[in-house]
Structures are given as structure tokens and as C-alpha cells.
Amino acid sequence: MTAKANQDRPSRTELGRVLMSGGALPVDWAPSYAAVPRSAFLPDLMWPFDMDTGTSIAVSRTDDPGAWFGYADSDVPVVTQWDDGAHTGTDPGRVSTSSASMPSVVFRMLRDLDAHPGNRVLEIGTGTGWNAALLAHRVGVENVVTVEVDGAVAERARASLSRFGAAVRVVHGDGYEGCPEGAPYDRIIVTAGVRHIPFAWVEQARPGGLIVVPWGTHYSNGDTVARLVVAQDGRSASGAFTGPVEFMKLRAQRLPLVVHSDYVTGGPTGRDESTTDITEDEFVGDRFGPQRFALGLRISNCHCVVADKRDGARPVWFYGLTDRSWACVMFRDGDTARVWQGGPRRLWEEAEAAHRWWENAGRPGHERFGLTVTASAQHAWLDEPGQSVN
Structure with a gap:
């Protein structure tokens, strides 16, 4: 040819x-x-x-x-x-x-x-x-x-x-x-x-x-x-x-593998348990929706894994990156979501607060956020550089 x-x-x-x-x-x-x-x-x-x-x-x-x-x-x-x-x-x-x-x-x-x-x-x-x-x-x-x-x-x-x-x-x-x-x-x-x-x-x-x-x-x-x-x-x-x-990450900044068993053994049940009235659609949203981006700005040193949905249930896991704190919220069709947490940080409480902040801000999309970089720091902001969000 x-x-x-x-x-x-x-x-x-x-x-x-x-x-x-x-x-x-x-x-x-x-x-x-x-x-x-x-x-x-x-x-x-x-x-x-x-x-x-x-x-x-x-x-x-x-x-x-x-x-x-x-x-x-x-x-x-x-x-x-x-x-x-x-x-x-x-x-x-x-x-x-x-x-x-x-x-x-x-x-x-x-x-x-x-x-x-x-x-x-x-x-x-x-x-x-x-x-x-x-x-x-x-x-x-x-x-x-x-x-x-x-x-x-x-x-x-x-x-x-x-x-x-x-x-x-x-x-x-x-x-x-x-x-x-x-x-x-x-x-x-x-x-x-x-x-x-x-x-x-x-x-x-x-x-x-x-x-x-x-x-x-x-x-x-x-x-x-x-x-x-x-x-x-x-x-x-x-x-x-x-x-x-979504890009492959700069090799110097790849996230080290997060191993679930390093945080939780034997499943989350029986641990610190609560419920939340936040629904799956409200919290998870679309893979490329603004919720996950906004929450990542507010919850420092945390990795979130949204698992596949099976039999009407979807677990969402949170792992602390500076300690062994963890949390799991289980969304189930037709039922109130259950939450389990462990470790010194209350990661679900941080995630719930970040979600409420995003909702109270009018559910801003990506384009309302910005970033400023200096020699000593970088910070994300909402609407204008003076309104730091992280």
C-alpha cells in the first residue's frame, strides 16, 4: 500500500x-x-x-x-x-x-x-x-x-x-x-x-x-x-x-500496588459499622464524572476502588496511603448502604464530608476547578485561585 x-x-x-x-x-x-x-x-x-x-x-x-x-x-x-x-x-x-x-x-x-x-x-x-x-x-x-x-x-x-x-x-x-x-x-x-x-x-x-x-x-x-x-x-x-x-502515569509517579490483604483480612463485617443515606448513583457517578475528581481533591493520601456490581451490590473500598486505615461502603439496590471502617483515619467520614462539600458547591464540573503551581507547592482551586480546595 x-x-x-x-x-x-x-x-x-x-x-x-x-x-x-x-x-x-x-x-x-x-x-x-x-x-x-x-x-x-x-x-x-x-x-x-x-x-x-x-x-x-x-x-x-x-x-x-x-x-x-x-x-x-x-x-x-x-x-x-x-x-x-x-x-x-x-x-x-x-x-x-x-x-x-x-x-x-x-x-x-x-x-x-x-x-x-x-x-x-x-x-x-x-x-x-x-x-x-x-x-x-x-x-x-x-x-x-x-x-x-x-x-x-x-x-x-x-x-x-x-x-x-x-x-x-x-x-x-x-x-x-x-x-x-x-x-x-x-x-x-x-x-x-x-x-x-x-x-x-x-x-x-x-x-x-x-x-x-x-x-x-x-x-x-x-x-x-x-x-x-x-x-x-x-x-x-x-x-x-x-x-x-485517563493516561498511563509518569513512571516516577506511579502508585505502588495497593494490596487489600495488607489492610483487611477476613472481610469487613464485624468491624466499626454504620450506614449512610448517600446512594450509589449520587456517590459513584460516571467513571469520568466530576465526583471522583472532586473527592480526590478533598481526601488526601487515599486510594478508592469502585468494584464491579454483582447481584445488585457494589462495594467501594478506601485505602489510606500513609497508614493502614481503610473503609468499605456497600451499596445494595433497594437498601440503605452499610459502611465499615478500620484504622486511625475514618476514611468513609472523610469521603462523606467531601461528597457533601461537592454537592453544596453546586456539583461543579471539571471546568470549574483549576490548578496553581509554584516552586514550593501546587494547589487546586474552585472558580478562582484564591479558593483552594486541597
């Missing part, structure tokens, strides 16, 4: 139409979408997320090119590495550690970045190299620097970018440190979820520059895109969130 035919596939044209009609693909990014196909940066063996089954499946370009290109041209995330490269075989591995994001997410973040021709751009998290190629088409190859912590991933991306004719500078290093030798940058975009924003990124951006980064708390695996503007004096960066996403 020729490069021209590769770019003119009907499925790719249809994806572009869907992205534009849904507002994900801005008009000014359409030429870059047309010129830079995601398929040029995907490996022959990949693991797209199948929406019908809710699982990642192995797809080989050699064995089934039709399915391979079909997924390449779909608005689905594609895993390209498992278990930090230790994985072998075709079955999915244990932990996905590198991927190509959903095209809708990619272009929404590029829209937030507001990069213009000639802007200097630093990307943290090269992945496949597709995002860097899109940026290169927009601002010029010479103006893009991309940093990748995994040496093998960096080398594959470098080869793909070179083969495609967009040989941007790929740096193998820890993106947490940025890339000071290329600074200052007009724009910085991060393609990994973070829990703490290093001030190095602020220092390496121009005054008035933009930093677009998926940010969140260890309360959940979800992230929310922060669009931060660097102050004219360079001493801070601040801005509102634009919407929910």
Missing part, C-alpha cells in the same frame, strides 16, 4: 469526519490530521481496546491487515507495550506501559495547547511518535523536542519519525526533568498522567507560555487536563482544567 493510499483510506476519512463533527478535531488541526496518519507510527503487533468486549486484544498487521488498519483508524486507545518491555507473546500483559492515545483525546489536548507555526514545543512522553509528528507538521520539525523515559520506546519512535520524514529530536531521559538544554519553550505538552507537576517545566517555559498536562490524585486512576499559563515573572503557572481523560 502506498503512503498516499495509506492516508486516503475511507476509514481514516470517516474518523476525521467524526472527530470534527464531535468537536475534537479543530479546523486548524485538520491539515495535520490529513498529513500524518496514526497508522504510520503503530507497531505491526498492537493491542487496541475493543469497545464491545471492554478488553485489549492482539491485532497483527501481518495476519489481519484489515482489522489492523480498522483499529488504527478508530477512536480507541492502542497499547504498544506491556510491563515496561518485559512482556513477550501475543496475549495482553499485566500492566500497559506505553500506548497510542485515542485520537479524540490527542486532538483535544492539541487544541488546548494552542501551538502556532514557529512555536518551540517540548513534549513529555514520546510514545509512538505520532503526537510529535503532528506537532512537527504544525510548528516545524526543528521546533519540537520530545522526551521518552523508556529507551526501547524512544528508539522505535525515533525510527518511525525518521521513516515518516519528521525527524524531530527524541531525547531518551526522564521527562520529569524536562529538557533544559532546549529551553525556553512556548508550549509544553505532557502525554502521561501526573500527580505532582515539577517546577522544572514551569522554569523551562517562556513567560506567558502554556503547559498542558493530565493531572489528578491517587484517589483514582483518572486524570483531568490542566491548561496552565506561566506567569510573566516565571514564578508560577496557573489555569483551569478542560476535561477528564
Whole structure:
């Protein structure tokens, strides 16, 4: 298949139409979408997320090119590495550690970045190299620097970018440190979820520059895109969130595995027990809804696990990250939710108070929250920087 035919596939044209009609693909990014196909940066063996089954499946370009290109041209995330490269075989591995994001997410973040021709751009998290190629088409190859912590991933991306004719500078290093030798940058975009924003990124951006980064708390695996503007004096960066996403986390900031048996043995019954009148729908909400994000801002050092619903019952667990405090609320259809707690912290009471705070604030969505980063701290706020929520 020729490069021209590769770019003119009907499925790719249809994806572009869907992205534009849904507002994900801005008009000014359409030429870059047309010129830079995601398929040029995907490996022959990949693991797209199948929406019908809710699982990642192995797809080989050699064995089934039709399915391979079909997924390449779909608005689905594609895993390209498992278990930090230790994985072998075709079955999915244990932990996905590198991927190509959903095209809708990619272009929404590029829209937030507001990069213009000639802007200097630093990307943290090269992945496949597709995002860097899109940026290169927009601002010029010479103006893009991309940093990748995994040496093998960096080398594959470098080869793909070179083969495609967009040989941007790929740096193998820890993106947490940025890339000071290329600074200052007009724009910085991060393609990994973070829990703490290093001030190095602020220092390496121009005054008035933009930093677009998926940010969140260890309360959940979800992230929310922060669009931060660097102050004219360079001493801070601040801005509102634009919407929910979910990214693999920056390797230096991954949450260590939370082992349930380290907290609870023998089940929660018989422990400190109570009830709550908060319902499952009110508390759990949608996976990408604002409740979980808001609660994570208010409940420090806590990880929440929303279990699958079975036989009309759904347990939600809370684990303290600085001690062995825990809590469990059991939502059951047609019945009052029961609560059990253990340890020095009363985690359910903290969660219940955080939920009441969110409701009393008018159930704010992601866009009403924002983030400010200084050399000494970062704090989230509601509506304006002076109204800190964490």
C-alpha cells in the first residue's frame, strides 16, 4: 500500500469526519490530521481496546491487515507495550506501559495547547511518535523536542519519525526533568498522567507560555487536563482544567500496588459499622464524572476502588496511603448502604464530608476547578485561585 493510499483510506476519512463533527478535531488541526496518519507510527503487533468486549486484544498487521488498519483508524486507545518491555507473546500483559492515545483525546489536548507555526514545543512522553509528528507538521520539525523515559520506546519512535520524514529530536531521559538544554519553550505538552507537576517545566517555559498536562490524585486512576499559563515573572503557572481523560502515569509517579490483604483480612463485617443515606448513583457517578475528581481533591493520601456490581451490590473500598486505615461502603439496590471502617483515619467520614462539600458547591464540573503551581507547592482551586480546595 502506498503512503498516499495509506492516508486516503475511507476509514481514516470517516474518523476525521467524526472527530470534527464531535468537536475534537479543530479546523486548524485538520491539515495535520490529513498529513500524518496514526497508522504510520503503530507497531505491526498492537493491542487496541475493543469497545464491545471492554478488553485489549492482539491485532497483527501481518495476519489481519484489515482489522489492523480498522483499529488504527478508530477512536480507541492502542497499547504498544506491556510491563515496561518485559512482556513477550501475543496475549495482553499485566500492566500497559506505553500506548497510542485515542485520537479524540490527542486532538483535544492539541487544541488546548494552542501551538502556532514557529512555536518551540517540548513534549513529555514520546510514545509512538505520532503526537510529535503532528506537532512537527504544525510548528516545524526543528521546533519540537520530545522526551521518552523508556529507551526501547524512544528508539522505535525515533525510527518511525525518521521513516515518516519528521525527524524531530527524541531525547531518551526522564521527562520529569524536562529538557533544559532546549529551553525556553512556548508550549509544553505532557502525554502521561501526573500527580505532582515539577517546577522544572514551569522554569523551562517562556513567560506567558502554556503547559498542558493530565493531572489528578491517587484517589483514582483518572486524570483531568490542566491548561496552565506561566506567569510573566516565571514564578508560577496557573489555569483551569478542560476535561477528564485517563493516561498511563509518569513512571516516577506511579502508585505502588495497593494490596487489600495488607489492610483487611477476613472481610469487613464485624468491624466499626454504620450506614449512610448517600446512594450509589449520587456517590459513584460516571467513571469520568466530576465526583471522583472532586473527592480526590478533598481526601488526601487515599486510594478508592469502585468494584464491579454483582447481584445488585457494589462495594467501594478506601485505602489510606500513609497508614493502614481503610473503609468499605456497600451499596445494595433497594437498601440503605452499610459502611465499615478500620484504622486511625475514618476514611468513609472523610469521603462523606467531601461528597457533601461537592454537592453544596453546586456539583461543579471539571471546568470549574483549576490548578496553581509554584516552586514550593501546587494547589487546586474552585472558580478562582484564591479558593483552594486541597
